[in-house]
Amino acid sequence: MLRSQVYLVFISVVGLFLGTKAFAQDPQYSQYYAAPLYLNPAFAGSELTGRIGFNYRNQWPSIDAQFTTFSAFYDTYLPDYNSGVGLMVMQDTQGAAKLRSTTISGIYSYELKISDKAFFRPGFQASYIRREIGFYENLIFANQINPNDPFGPTLPSTDIPGLGEPVNMLSLTLGGLFFTEDFWVGFSAHHVNQPNQSFIDGDSPLPAKYSVHAGYRIPLGEGSLRGDFTHMRKQRYFTPTVNYKRQGQFEQLDVGAYFYVEPIVFGVWYRGLPYKPVEEQSNRDAVVMMVGLNLLNGLNVGYSFDYTVSQLGIQSGGAHELSLSWTLPNNHQGEPRRRDTLLPCPKF
Secondary structure, eight states: OOHHHHHHHHHHHHHHHHHOOOOOOOOOOOOOGGGGHHHGGGGTTTSOOOOOEEEEEEEEETSSTOOEEEEEEEEEEEEGOOOEEEEEEEEETTTTTTEEEEHHHHHHHEEEEEEEEEEEEEEEEEEEEEEOOHHHHOOOGGGGGOOOOOOOOOOOOOOOTTTOOOOOEEEEEEEEEOOOOOOOEEEEEOOOOOOOSEEEEEEEOOEEOOOOOOOEOOEEOOBBOOOOSOOOOOOEEEEEEEEEEEEEEEEEEEEEEEETTTEEEEEEEEEEESSOOBBBOEEEEEEEEEEEEOOTTTTEEEEEEEEEOSSOGGGOOOOOEEEEEEEEEOTTTSOOOOOOOOOOOOOO
């Protein structure tokens, strides 16, 4: 009798969290400009040539409930159509239960010239998302507990209908990006169709995620001559940036700056929204520190560390993040350039 009651309570709790409306948060990158297609589909083809990139994030590695995210992307520009296209693959694993999401995205953008040095790029993204969780590998159900030996080996359990089956979703994303030589502002809306993410019969829409990101590049004068045959001087910039995002009840603000002394980039920013608590908990997350290299051959490498300032504390291990991208040589050299204005946002 007790076993049946415990089992019923467990199923009710599972149904509450998985079968009804729930609030979820998408994976995030501290180096959000190093994952441009994930931030905003309007970035596809923005370098006017091919680009390959990889991102890896390990959050809270010192506790069992860590989050790991890996993504890879490729995008390029189609000059005959003023268009950018891209492909992104991402896998994210969350918490002790190993909730795993695999995403494959196709991306398209179009570039509009507003004036000689001002451009607008709308973008669209369609994503297939497969979400699965190891119910019987990573969780213990009530009917797996032997009432005569509750602390002994667990019993096999595969008879809970509907649980353990992967969820397949189609997610649609819209975005836009306006930029000049030194300023940019973008917006994106992910999961605008709010697909159903429930693991059992029921309706649990994935909340739409909205993001607004902007920055301004401030030149700091030229440095010494580059060590090549271009007779050009090294560049130096100070670039403050901001990235606001909202998903369901969750809101967050990243604010900070990059300091570029060719070829080295330093960055520091704060993540949180402390004046707007969530469920009476202070909404502050981390102080992020980053260092990277922008090489003349198009290779960009970055590392960042999130120093956790939330109640979880630094004993969580913070978060480590690596990014690697390569801007491919331009196959249209010698042809008239579509624009001389380069996108001023950083690579990280």
